[in-house]
Amino acid sequence: MQRSLYISPDKCTGCLQCEMACSFEHEGTFNPAKSRIKVFTFHSEGRFVPYTCTQCDEAWCKSACPTEAISLDAATGAKMVNDALCVGCKVCTIACPFGTINYNSVTGKVIKCDLCGGDPACAKACPTQAITYIDAEGTGYDRMRAWASRTDNQSAARA
Amino acid sequence: MRHVIIGAGPAGVTAAETLRKQDPAAEVVLIGDEPEPAYSRMAIPYYLSNKIGERGTYLRHDPDHLDKLGIGQIQSRVTRVDSAAKQLQLAGADPVGFDRLLLATGSNPIKPPIQGLDQPGVHHCWTLEDARNIVKYAAPGSRVVLMGAGFIGCIIMEALVARGVKLTVVEMGDRMVPRMMDQASGNLIKQWCLNKGVDVHTSTRVLGIEAGRNGGTRFRLACEPVDDIDADLVVVAAGVKPATGYLEGSGIEIGQGVVVNDFLESSVPGIYAAGDTCEGMDWGTGQRAVHAIQPVAAETGRTAALNMCGQPTRHHGSMAMNVLDTLGLISVSYGQWMGVDGGDEVHRLDESAYRYIKLQFQEDRLVGAITLGMTEHVGVLRGLIQTRLPLGRWKQHLMEDPTRIMEAYLGATQMTVG
Ligand SMILES: Cc1cc2nc3c(=O)[nH]c(=O)nc-3n(C[C@H](O)[C@H](O)[C@H](O)COP(=O)(O)OP(=O)(O)OC[C@H]3O[C@@H](n4cnc5c(N)ncnc54)[C@H](O)[C@@H]3O)c2cc1C
Ligand code: SF4
Numbered sequence: 001m002q003r004s005l006y007i008s009p010d011k012c013t014g015c016l017q018c019e020m021a022c023s024f025e026h027e028g029t030f031n032p033a034k035s036r037i038k039v040f041t042f043h044s045e046g047r048f049v050p051y052t053c054t055q056c057d058e059a060w061c062k063s064a065c066p067t068e069a070i071s072l073d074a075a076t077g078a079k080m081v082n083d084a085l086c087v088g089c090k091v092c093t094i095a096c097p098f099g100t101i102n103y104n105s106v107t108g109k110v111i112k113c114d115l116c117g118g119d120p121a122c123a124k125a126c127p128t129q130a131i132t133y134i135d136a137e138g139t140g141y142d143r144m145r146a147w148a149s150r151t152d153n154q155s156a157a158r159a
Numbered sequence: 160m161r162h163v164i165i166g167a168g169p170a171g172v173t174a175a176e177t178l179r180k181q182d183p184a185a186e187v188v189l190i191g192d193e194p195e196p197a198y199s200r201m202a203i204p205y206y207l208s209n210k211i212g213e214r215g216t217y218l219r220h221d222p223d224h225l226d227k228l229g230i231g232q233i234q235s236r237v238t239r240v241d242s243a244a245k246q247l248q249l250a251g252a253d254p255v256g257f258d259r260l261l262l263a264t265g266s267n268p269i270k271p272p273i274q275g276l277d278q279p280g281v282h283h284c285w286t287l288e289d290a291r292n293i294v295k296y297a298a299p300g301s302r303v304v305l306m307g308a309g310f311i312g313c314i315i316m317e318a319l320v321a322r323g324v325k326l327t328v329v330e331m332g333d334r335m336v337p338r339m340m341d342q343a344s345g346n347l348i349k350q351w352c353l354n355k356g357v358d359v360h361t362s363t364r365v366l367g368i369e370a371g372r373n374g375g376t377r378f379r380l381a382c383e384p385v386d387d388i389d390a391d392l393v394v395v396a397a398g399v400k401p402a403t404g405y406l407e408g409s410g411i412e413i414g415q416g417v418v419v420n421d422f423l424e425s426s427v428p429g430i431y432a433a434g435d436t437c438e439g440m441d442w443g444t445g446q447r448a449v450h451a452i453q454p455v456a457a458e459t460g461r462t463a464a465l466n467m468c469g470q471p472t473r474h475h476g477s478m479a480m481n482v483l484d485t486l487g488l489i490s491v492s493y494g495q496w497m498g499v500d501g502g503d504e505v506h507r508l509d510e511s512a513y514r515y516i517k518l519q520f521q522e523d524r525l526v527g528a529i530t531l532g533m534t535e536h537v538g539v540l541r542g543l544i545q546t547r548l549p550l551g552r553w554k555q556h557l558m559e560d561p562t563r564i565m566e567a568y569l570g571a572t573q574m575t576v577g
Contacts, residue, residue: 009573038536038565040565040566040569042566042569042570049569049573051565051569060454063173063454063457063458063461064453064454064457066169066199066200066201066202066218066453067199067202067211067215067216067217067218068218068219068220085215085220087202087205087210087211087215088205088210088484089201089202089204089205089482090482090484090489090534091201091453091454091482093482093534093537093538094454094480094481094482094491094493094537094538094540094541095454095480095538095541096538096541097538097539097541097542097545097546098538098539098542099535099536099537099538099539099540099542099565099568100536100538101538102534102535102536103489103534104534105487105489105534
């Protein structure tokens with residue numbers, strides 16, 4: 001069964017271990033600025049919200065890509081960027097309505113969550129289980145999708 | 160059932176794949192007139208800057224991809240559509256009949272009414288063949304004039320500069336990318352280009368292109384109000400318009416492009432349109448519009464195909480959205496960035512850092528945006544605009560600080576949902 005990242009913002013303490021783990025996994029440095037998962041801080045409420053790609057089925061980034069550089073990893077369901085094919089046109093970055101695929105001006109390519117090949121570093125690093133990697137059919141999984149689906153072509157009915 | 164698609168660009172290819180997937184038994188035929196495998200015009204700038212070879216521009220990398228899907232391919236130009244007889248006339252090939260037809264013929268570059276455009280060394284930048292010609296003449300040190308600082312013009316500037324040419328840009332409008340950027344951001348982009356050593360003349364017209372004198376450059380361009388400009392290569396990027404010439408006499412309603420309904424069907428039942436060619440609904444304004452951009456080509460190609468194979472799928476309209484990298488300065492524009500009557504506007508400008516963000520609201524919903532120098536999470540602007548998400552109290556936060564867009568987005572979605 002495919003699994004996906006399940007995020008419970010109420011458990012997040014804002015420790016940024018996930019960002020560190022992500023940047024180390026992908027970039028080889030402990031640098032939150034290079035993380036593909038971001039923790040947003042709501043100072044007034046004292047809340048933290050970790051946020052990354054939901055790997056949507058009809059991925060906007062994938063269908064917008066002009067060079068077939070974004071593909072589906074059949075094993076994990078992740079939408080993967082193939083650096084050899086990405087020309088850095090950034091069209092996916094404005095097509096993804098969740099803002100979870102971003103341009104890296106150092107490499108000239110886009111980067112996004114790839115679920116670490118099925119063993120996401122962020123979930124392993126999170127000390128409070130605010131990020132877990134669970135069965136896609138599992139209960140409550142649709143939480144992230146709940147707002148994801150609002151933007152889906154099919155369901156974004158003209159109110 | 161025989162589905163025929165005219166035009167093998169992103170819209171046509173996406174439609175062919177969707178038809179095949181949804182209707183394995185149907186016959187699918189893709190007709191395209193370019194002598195190349197299906198490629199992406201969008202990748203041309205990267206070909207020009209030697210980042211990729213020609214193969215890197217191909218839409219699908221497996222050369223047998225369409226064959227494997229059993230999609231018939233004809234390389235020819237459709238010259239006439241007979242809607243009543245359901246038949247297409249082809250240049251130098253037998254006529255082709257259809258049950259359902261998709262018009263995905265893209266755009267043609269606009270040729271301004273100027274003397275001297277038809278000669279080697281004066282080229283559009285629209286096809287792979289154009290790109291090959293540009294490569295031929297854009298030798299290091301050569302003088303290149305880019306006519307038009309619109310979207311396409313700006314996107315190829317980087318490639319031209321990377322080829323080591325001496326570049327001059329001539330734009331009729333009063334700023335760079337006038338149809339995508341406002342005054343403040345268009346002017347900042349101009350300043351950025353000037354700093355990078357590119358000559359930019361806005362509010363300037365090219366009157367004619369003559370042969371160069373005294374054996375210097377190939378061409379001399381008469382301009383107004385500035386002095387003549389010398390050039391070895393002239394790239395004409397003066398805009399595009401839907402390619403609909405072959406539809407004359409077909410009875411299909413044409414506005415700016417092929418007028419389609421919410422199911423992407425034209426005025427003739429069974430004939431659909433997608434991509435740059437189609438004039439559908441701008442869901443922000445509720446008016447019809449042509450959105451000649453890649454994401455719209457892919458989305459409408461897919462939706463048209465679903466409708467063609469009997470799965471009624473409403474197209475909720477498209478919106479203008481562009482991202483542009485002008486010599487390293489990244490700009491983005493979405494929807495009604497120029498604002499709406501009775502709406503609210505907020506912007507934040509840091510000229511020295513080349514950073515800018517402008518948001519346009521209608522009540523508490525975002526309807527348009529411009530950013531300059533931002534690369535993180537810009538996509539949420541689309542999400543917010545497209546879902547018409549009521550921002551509630553987050554609108555006021557954005558009016559105070561428009562850069563807090565991610566917070567507003569998460570605040571208005573997560574915090575209320577969860
Ligand atoms: C240099 C450049 C950079 C660009 N950059 C961007 C960008 O950054 N972002 C973005 O969103 N968009 C960009 N675009 C625009 C984008 O490429 C188009 O929106 C997209 O190609 C539209 O796809 P389409 O399938 O509708 O049409 P096209 O890609 O134009 O394909 C249509 C095909 O139909 C063929 N055809 C036309 N008439 C006939 C006929 N009568 N018979 C047979 N075949 C016919 C054409 O030759 C063509 O091959 C760029 C374009 C260019 C040229
Ligand atoms: S990057 Fe965006 S569009 Fe692509 S799969 Fe993730 S959420 Fe979907």
